[in-house]
Amino acid sequence: MCFSDPRSYSFTKILFACLLIAGLAGCQSSPSTSRSGLGNNPTDAERKEARQITLLRTARTPRSADEIESVYTLWSRIRQGFMLDPGAIDNPRVTQQRLLYTAQPRYFELTSPRAERYMHYVVEQLDARQMPLELALLPFVESGYNPMAMSSSSAAGIWQFIPSTGEVFSLRQDWWYDGRRDITASTQAALDYLSKLSDMFGGDWLLAIAAYNCGEGCVGRAIKRNQQLGLPTDYWNLQLPQETMNYVPKLLAMSQIIDRPGLHGLVLPELADTPYFTEIEIKRQLDLHKAAELADMPTEDFMLLNPAFKQRMTSPQGIYRLLVPVDRAEQFSTALARLPESERVSYLHYQVRSGDTLSQIARRHQLSVPAIRDANQLSGNVINIGQTLILPQMGAGPAAPRQPAAQVVASQSVYRVKAGDSLWNISRAHGVSISALREHNSIDANHSLSVGQSLRIPGNRSTASANTAGSSSPRSMVYTVKAGDSLYSIARQFNISIDRIRKENPLGSHLRPGQQLTLLLR
Incomplete structure (x- = not known):
């Protein structure tokens, strides 16, 4: 091409340079626009670049460099791993859920200390599998990161597995152990399930997350219904149960808040990106x-x-x-x-008497028959007169040996159960063991307390000769630590809890012979 006018030539050069720069900018953004978030085995550098581009594209207002890479925390790592649909930012269902979260400004302040114990592990596992890091926020939606959460449908743990789904993903559930509450086991099971659902729905994470809530059959039927009606089959166009209609928007709303907390008037508690x-x-x-x-x-x-x-x-x-x-x-x-x-374990030794059966012994000591069988390696329910059984003291804490019945004088009081109470905190407050509370109130291991229920609290046990009018009041003594002592052995000797000893004494890492401890007895 010929240029007869120098000014036209200069203008053309400038125009060509602008087009070249624009073309290069388009090439740089192509990885994020051509990928749905997973890509085909991208490098770590490519994944980080694509994540940051996605963050910039989803923001309502330009994000400063300080916001993208400020102090590196667990929150910032999660932000860099966002992979879900950026177009959902203006969806009214997401906006509604975001407003509900921002109306509770203390939500993250209250839940983050609990999540701090577990969330780094969850993020590590998601990153290792190259899954969207928004999924690290799913336990907030499911349980508030509370491993003891239990739903009305008996879903348990931070990932809220129901018993049947827990069994499908090898989460063992028996009298001793519930794998649905196991932090590492349940996290692996949840990520296995989410990965399976993503594959099932062609890599569509929104459909996978919806199916995690209501089941793959539920989502599959909704897709089939829309296909028959000639309607779109993406998540936003499916008719699903109301809970599931809100479920994905809750997660996306939370991810938007985590992405730009200042924009929504919130400050996130700082969480370090280190293993807990x-x-x-x-x-x-x-x-x-x-x-x-x-x-x-x-x-x-x-x-x-x-x-x-x-x-x-x-x-x-x-x-x-x-x-x-x-x-x-x-x-x-x-x-x-x-x-x-x-x-290692506190056991009671019991000698079988005439007429005893395993079920009677189990009921008398607030245990289950399988627990006694496990502890004694019994293959069936047959026991023999004179046989000695070991009965585990189920998490009741240290227990002192029983005194002969003729020498024991016990006082007791009545406590009325309040909201939030458990046998554990009641036993701590009154300085008695859980097993003693169960024994005095005929409470078996599967029994739950109800608000307003009256519990008989066993008082201090002492010999008749030592009993005085004031024996039920707390009294303290000074104990000098001997060689070989441990907190466990001292607590067992004086029938008090380890936590009570800790509360009354500024303890270091180890007990020392000659060290003096104040023991508050009842």
Whole structure:
């Protein structure tokens, strides 16, 4: 081409340069526009670039560099892993759910400390499978990241598996253990299920998430119905149960809030992008009260990491992995290796009498028949007169040996159950064991408390000669630690809880011979 006018030539050069720059910019954005979020084995760098481009495209207003890569936290890592439909940002169903969340400004303040224990693990597993990191927010929608959440349909755990689906994904459920509450096992099962649903619906994550809520059959029938009517078959055009119609918008609304919290008037509690716990293999049965002592942490905090163990101890058979905070793992492993066999589990020895049956013994000691069979390696229900059975004291904490009945004088009071109460917090408040509460109130292991229920609280047990008018009042004593003592053995000796000892004494990592402890007795 010839250019006779120098000014035309200069103009043409500038125009060509602008077109070239625009073409390059279009090429740079093509990875995110041609991918639905998963791509064909992209590199880590490509995935990070595509994620950031997606974030910029979904924002209502331009995002500053500080917002994209400010302090690197778990929240920012999740933002960079967003892969779901950016076009849903203006959907009225999403907007409605977002307004409901923002109307509760303390929601994340209340739920984040709970999620902090588990969410880094969830994010790690999602990233390893190259799944959308929005799915790390799904337990907020399901359970508020509460492993003890239980729905009206008996769904349990942070991922809210119902019993039948839990069984399909190998989450064992028995008297000792409920895999639906196991943080690592249930997370693996949930991601397996979501991956299966994504494959089933052609990689459409919105349909997969909907099916996680109402089942693949439910979504499949809705798709078939729309096909027969000649209607679109994407999530937004399906007629589904009302809960499912709100379910996906809830997740997308939450992801929008996490993406731009300041835009919605919220401040997210800071969560570090570091592991909270590690897994330690346990090959023999262990009382979780004792495990908490070995880790030098309160029992309740330890149970929040290991909520699957229903009786506050591991099962007599099998190998388990206990979750222990990263900063306590070395101490726990060392202390566990030195733990005498006699301190691993608290048992009561019972000699079978004439007329006894396993079911009678189980009922009398608030146990189940399978639990007694497991503890004694019995293949059936046959027992013999004079046979000695070991009866596990189900997570009741340390218990002192019983005194002869003729010497025992016991006082008791009545407590009325309030909303939020459990046998555990009632036992702690009154300085008695859970097994004692069950025994005095004929409560079996599967019984749940009801608000307003009256419980008889057993008082201090002492010998008749030592009993005085003021014996039911709390009294304190000073105990000098001896060589070989542990918190567990001291608590067992004086029939008080480990947590009570901790509360009354500023304890370090280990007890020292000669150290003096204040023990508050009842």
